Amino acid sequence: MVVKGTPLTKDPELKKLGKAYDIYFNAADLKKIGEIRRDIFFFRKPFLKREEALQKHKKMIETLKPLYKNIVEARNTYAQHQGHYRNFLEFSLENNGLPPQNLARALKLLDSLIARIHQALPEPKNKGEFYSVLSTPDFIDELTDKRYSLPDYVIEKLENRIPKLKSLLPRIKFEDVDRNKGGFNEAVYDPKTETATIRTWASKDLQNAISMAHEVGHSVAYLGLAKRGLEPKDKPKYWHEQQAIRTELVFINSLPEKLRGAALGGILLQFTEALFEIETYTNPNQDFDMVYAQAFNRCYKDVKQDKNPFYVLMETNISRPCSSVLQGIIHAEELSRILK
Numbered sequence: 001m002v003v004k005g006t007p008l009t010k011d012p013e014l015k016k017l018g019k020a021y022d023i024y025f026n027a028a029d030l031k032k033i034g035e036i037r038r039d040i041f042f043f044r045k046p047f048l049k050r051e052e053a054l055q056k057h058k059k060m061i062e063t064l065k066p067l068y069k070n071i072v073e074a075r076n077t078y079a080q081h082q083g084h085y086r087n088f089l090e091f092s093l094e095n096n097g098l099p100p101q102n103l104a105r106a107l108k109l110l111d112s113l114i115a116r117i118h119q120a121l122p123e124p125k126n127k128g129e130f131y132s133v134l135s136t137p138d139f140i141d142e143l144t145d146k147r148y149s150l151p152d153y154v155i156e157k158l159e160n161r162i163p164k165l166k167s168l169l170p171r172i173k174f175e176d177v178d179r180n181k182g183g184f185n186e187a188v189y190d191p192k193t194e195t196a197t198i199r200t201w202a203s204k205d206l207q208n209a210i211s212m213a214h215e216v217g218h219s220v221a222y223l224g225l226a227k228r229g230l231e232p233k234d235k236p237k238y239w240h241e242q243q244a245i246r247t248e249l250v251f252i253n254s255l256p257e258k259l260r261g262a263a264l265g266g267i268l269l270q271f272t273e274a275l276f277e278i279e280t281y282t283n284p285n286q287d288f289d290m291v292y293a294q295a296f297n298r299c300y301k302d303v304k305q306d307k308n309p310f311y312v313l314m315e316t317n318i319s320r321p322c323s324s325v326l327q328g329i330i331h332a333e334e335l336s337r338i339l340k
């Protein structure tokens with residue numbers, strides 16, 4: 001959020017931040033970054049092929065590393081010029097409406113939560129490969145490639161558990177978007193028609209179903225606000241994400257045991273990204289490859305990495321900084337009530 005009355009183009013710190021972005025995206029734009037990530041990490045890709053892909057992209061990854069750090073530093077400088085913030089993390093959390101003590105509290109909960117999630121995880125077929133630096137530990141993909149009838153499967157599970165959903169359903173529309181063309185998961189409220197539209201990837205797998213449940217949570221919140229004469233922007237992002245994540249967890253909790261475990265496993269990846277961002281924005285003067293490896297080691301008990309440079313391929317960290325932190329904190333808060 002920008003201080004009111006500050007024209008964007010005249011803010012020198014914002015200009016510097018824009019420049020840091022430009023340099024990064026001139027080296028590789030989001031499309032290219034997505035291609036490289038898929039080329040190395042594509043699910044079910046044989047391991048030798050991953051090594052080959054890594055060799056092919058090694059130079060680019062090395063190029064992106066200092067450019068990524070530049071963006072982090074420029075974001076911090078920008079935040080410091082906006083007031084009392086020490087870094088971009090503090091700036092981002094405050095502007096999203098998150099009380100500062102919630103971060104410290106979530107970090108305290110984290111290790112015991114991770115241990116409890118681990119109790120629910122399915123066992124990977126090949127632990128060595130599954131937890132290698134060359135794979136993204138994806139328990140859902142490991143367990144099932146089942147396709148679902150969506151959105152019906154999600155609606156059916158949520159309808160019985162969220163009583164107000166039924167009456168709102170006629171005002172919620174569902175649309176598919178193409179991930180490979182830059183489409184992302186979202187729910188959008190249109191005040192003219194008083195409807196919410198949910199856009200999710202067309203894959204119809206369990207991951208897609210979880211995203212859909214999350215977006216149903218956003219939609220119910222939008223429609224509830226509208227009923228009270230309010231708009232989405234009247235509530236902070238923290239509140240919105242809370243509504244969405246609560247619905248997402250209602251769905252996850254309704255799944256058969258193994259699938260539920262795999263779905264909870266997905267949250268570990270978000271904790272990893274969150275820890276990485278917390279560490280790097282708080283102290284950019286360290287080896288980011290090491291910080292990323294340590295974040296993985298903390299979230300997955302069978303991961304033992306020394307260095308991991310692949311944060312440069314995480315589109316979310318680049319285009320939506322600290323959103324993993326916000327979501328990670330909410331997941332920690334909500335899971336600490338659910339997981340006993």
Ligand SMILES: [Zn+2]
Nearest residue numbers: 214218241244
């Ligand atoms: Zn959301």
